[in-house]
Amino acid sequence: MRYYSAMERDEKKRGSIEVQDIYFGKVGHSIKNPVAKWLIDIIWSDRVRKKEYVFKFFALSFADSEVPWYTNFMNEFFSKQKVKCYFNKNNDTFIIYPVIGNSHPETFIEIPKKANTYVQSRKEVWEKVKGWKLDPLSVKKEEAGGMFSLEFKGEYEKDGKTSMVLEHTVFKGMKKVVLQAFVSKGADPRAIADIKKVAQSIKLL
Numbered sequence: 001m002r003y004y005s006a007m008e009r010d011e012k013k014r015g016s017i018e019v020q021d022i023y024f025g026k027v028g029h030s031i032k033n034p035v036a037k038w039l040i041d042i043i044w045s046d047r048v049r050k051k052e053y054v055f056k057f058f059a060l061s062f063a064d065s066e067v068p069w070y071t072n073f074m075n076e077f078f079s080k081q082k083v084k085c086y087f088n089k090n091n092d093t094f095i096i097y098p099v100i101g102n103s104h105p106e107t108f109i110e111i112p113k114k115a116n117t118y119v120q121s122r123k124e125v126w127e128k129v130k131g132w133k134l135d136p137l138s139v140k141k142e143e144a145g146g147m148f149s150l151e152f153k154g155e156y157e158k159d160g161k162t163s164m165v166l167e168h169t170v171f172k173g174m175k176k177v178v179l180q181a182f183v184s185k186g187a188d189p190r191a192i193a194d195i196k197k198v199a200q201s202i203k204l205l
Contacts, residue, residue: 023083024072094181101174168199
């Protein structure tokens with residue numbers, strides 16, 4: 001068994017991602033009555049302002065967004081909440097959550113040398129859940145400002161409805177921030193563009 005120095009550990013990432021915290025999405029999106037839907041939106045949904053938001057060790061920006069985005073106020077109600085959830089009136093949704101690498105993992109993923117290994121590990125995770133399908137050919141890689149990012153697409157099918165999934169992960173040291181979006185087919189192109197803008201704005205502090 002090889003032992004890694006602290007410096008080596010800081011340059012590597014754990015290959016798995018787990019979301020342990022709960023989050024709250026749009027309430028009542030299936031309700032047909034416009035008045036009832038409007039009242040529920042007033043009670044549960046908070047408009048996301050067009051500005052940069054700074055969290056514990058990362059930041060992101062809605063400054064260039066074109067469509068209105070919202071978050072369920074319950075996401076802010078719980079002080080230990082780590083997962084941020086955003087959605088629009090059509091229920092196109094994306095979540096953002098930080099992942100801190102284990103300082104003593106069993107396996108390491110080197111970025112960018114083993115980027116394909118990381119994508120394969122994500123593909124295996126997706127395949128464990130029925131309805132998920134990742135497209136390895138959609139992978140995009142970028143490196144800038146001491147950060148490295150991977151982005152890929154796929155599909156998620158549930159209850160006969162298929163959504164496009166976009167997963168964008170930003171790496172720096174032992175830290176990751178993951179943006180995972182679920183977009184309905186025929187979605188407003190501006191909403192898709194907004195999600196990509198927010199993904200590109202993510203920076204690790």
